[in-house]
Amino acid sequence: MTGTEEMIKDLTRRVEKLLAEYDPARTDRLEFLRARFDAGLAWVHFPEGLGGLGLPRELQAHVDRLLAKAGAPDNDPRRNGIGLGMAAPTILAYGTEEQKKRFLRPLWTGEEIWCQLFSEPGAGSDLAALATRAEWDGEYWVVNGQKVWTSGAHKAHWGILVARTDPEAPKHRGMTYFLCDMRDPGVEVRPLRQITGEAEFNEVFLTDVRIPDEHRLGERGQGWQVATATLMNERVAIGGGDIPREGGMIGVVADTWRRRPELRRPDLHARLMRLWVEAEVARLTGKRLRQKLAAGQPGPEGSASKLTFARLSQQLSGLEIELLGEEGLRYGDWTMKRPDIVVFTGKDAGYRYLRAKGNSIEGGTSEILRNIVAERVLGLPPEPRVDKNVPWKDLPR
Numbered sequence: 001m002t003g004t005e006e007m008i009k010d011l012t013r014r015v016e017k018l019l020a021e022y023d024p025a026r027t028d029r030l031e032f033l034r035a036r037f038d039a040g041l042a043w044v045h046f047p048e049g050l051g052g053l054g055l056p057r058e059l060q061a062h063v064d065r066l067l068a069k070a071g072a073p074d075n076d077p078r079r080n081g082i083g084l085g086m087a088a089p090t091i092l093a094y095g096t097e098e099q100k101k102r103f104l105r106p107l108w109t110g111e112e113i114w115c116q117l118f119s120e121p122g123a124g125s126d127l128a129a130l131a132t133r134a135e136w137d138g139e140y141w142v143v144n145g146q147k148v149w150t151s152g153a154h155k156a157h158w159g160i161l162v163a164r165t166d167p168e169a170p171k172h173r174g175m176t177y178f179l180c181d182m183r184d185p186g187v188e189v190r191p192l193r194q195i196t197g198e199a200e201f202n203e204v205f206l207t208d209v210r211i212p213d214e215h216r217l218g219e220r221g222q223g224w225q226v227a228t229a230t231l232m233n234e235r236v237a238i239g240g241g242d243i244p245r246e247g248g249m250i251g252v253v254a255d256t257w258r259r260r261p262e263l264r265r266p267d268l269h270a271r272l273m274r275l276w277v278e279a280e281v282a283r284l285t286g287k288r289l290r291q292k293l294a295a296g297q298p299g300p301e302g303s304a305s306k307l308t309f310a311r312l313s314q315q316l317s318g319l320e321i322e323l324l325g326e327e328g329l330r331y332g333d334w335t336m337k338r339p340d341i342v343v344f345t346g347k348d349a350g351y352r353y354l355r356a357k358g359n360s361i362e363g364g365t366s367e368i369l370r371n372i373v374a375e376r377v378l379g380l381p382p383e384p385r386v387d388k389n390v391p392w393k394d395l396p397r
């Protein structure tokens, strides 16, 4: 038996044991999820004692399949996308043992939802320009500033936060990374509405928010390095999902094409075929990316995947509108909603078209991702940078 076969056999045994001890039909959902975490079957690639078994990441799919077949509840990863996709791998990489023990279990079960307090007015693509200050008063870090575009802040218990702790240092070196309790006094969350009418995100005002030093992630001044780990994971989380063939937007458009022959036109046929092939290439590239991930940290390839995802999403939603003609323009629901998750399927084509606009902005704009691919994958000369060794406080704003 090969090593992988043995690992699969062992995992099967562990799943059977969990199911025998916690019958999904009779066990409370959260109790089951907590037991699953404690059995190391939450994310098998995480270390033992932290919801995993230190196994290759690909083996998780086997566990998920067995549990789904047995009718076990899952933790619906879409409800805590920022927690699972970004906060968790960053806490695992930079957290102290106490932080990992405190935060990873309720994050994985979904008992604690996370948001990402990175972007600011004036610091989006140029994240290292951020101006939110965190000052040590001898007892606490006292945080003041404004964040923007904070998805899910209204339902989050915790936020990953980058703040400036040393204005005298050049911009990339004077930041520190924190875990911010969103229920603390001084955290004010206000909805921001999008082109779809929904408010998935918010502006967040931080006024004298007191963060204890135990909630600093990584060393003082190491914020940029920690934030980079989050951003690389973010791109994989957005663009590198494990989807079946014709999953996502291509599936929606192909389905309309099959069901509605009266809408077909030769020019649209050629475009659909091209996009179908591109979607399949993107899907298989995502598979390869996840295999590489199993062997280490995500690299710049995650940026390429996110870039492709955004381009395809916009081209396909545009094609769908053209295919449907007037029917596609019918979206007219502008009532303010606070959706729990972003779903493209099961909604109007007009909604998909409008929401897809944000895909090339969220998680890093396509222009920035092209720069990363140019510099770090293709090795092209970098853009000139004039602010590298200048103290942040002396930069023009």
Ligand SMILES: Cc1cc2nc3c(=O)[nH]c(=O)nc-3n(C[C@H](O)[C@H](O)[C@H](O)COP(=O)(O)OP(=O)(O)OC[C@H]3O[C@@H](n4cnc5c(N)ncnc54)[C@H](O)[C@@H]3O)c2cc1C
Pocket: 115, 116, 117, 118, 119, 120, 122, 123, 124, 125, 126, 148, 149, 150, 151, 152, 201, 358, 359, 361, 362, 363, 364, 365, 366, 367, 368, 371, 383
């Ligand atoms: C749906 C959605 C959800 C979001 N959720 C979150 C969240 O939860 N938390 C969070 O912190 N942020 C979030 N964001 C913010 C997002 O990360 C930022 O909007 C993004 O990083 C771009 O920053 P900006 O909006 O300030 O644009 P700017 O940085 O002002 O950029 C404006 C334009 O200039 C281009 N540009 C800038 N610099 C360069 C350059 N050097 N070379 C070439 N072109 C350049 C950009 O690509 C862009 O087209 C979200 C955004 C969206 C749309």
